[in-house]
């Protein structure tokens with residue numbers, strides 16, 4: 638495991654994580670051999686079952702399994718059950734979360750690559766001590782689309798280039814607005830609406846946007862908003878993560894394509910056919 642952890646910490650130093658975050662080795666013997674790693678966004682019963690089924694001896698996850706204080710891992714809770722399953726099967730768990738978000742390349746670079754964005758720069762740079770020239774660390778990425786698109790077209794394009802989920806992709810703003818410069822931020826993006834406005838981008842793609850912050854942002858003439866499923870914005874990064882881990886000798890890496898977004902059903906009202914001739918005429 639030493640080689641795998643060394644690769645992870647070289648690219649995603651744990652010290653880059655937010656203060657509230659909990660990253661690094663969660664469980665597993667550091668001296669254990671690692672031959673097969675499964676990369677996942679979420680450690681949930683479905684991805685744990687997948688790890689056991691493919692014979693992985695390590696899971697590298699984006700979201701922390703245990704973020705807040707824990708006083709019990711009894712298997713009577715979902716998380717306690719997962720801890721028991723993994724230890725019993727000898728599967729280690731490692732988390733790279735906000736340290737992978739700010740890294741360059743990091744989570745949002747993989748998202749930006751799905752759109753072919755060029756001239757990438759961070760949406761929001763880390764707070765202090767990192768303004769060194771050439772340091773492209775930071776949350777989110779801003780770049781230019783290969784060609785301008787209307788918001789409606791870009792929303793359909795996003796649904797096509799992002800991993801498929803039931804949630805799909807929705808957008809807020811004038812559907813005809815032209816978008817040349819796009820900001821993207823994997824995961825929950827509510828807190829970066831101000832940064833997107835300050836950056837002067839045409840649109841901002843992220844996830845978990847809420848009614849009031851979104852409507853107030855648009856009323857203040859902020860960039861158009863594109864809201865995709867949380868999992869779909871972070872899943873692209875797993876391919877980069879897997880490529881990185883392949884650099885550790887003798888390690889096989891697999892990527893989970895299980896959609897762990899909690900939303901499983903999506904419906905839109907039937908489209909009214911307004912071409913139907915007016916019978917009362």
Ligand SMILES: [Zn+2]
Nearest residue numbers: 823824825871
């Ligand atoms: Zn996330």
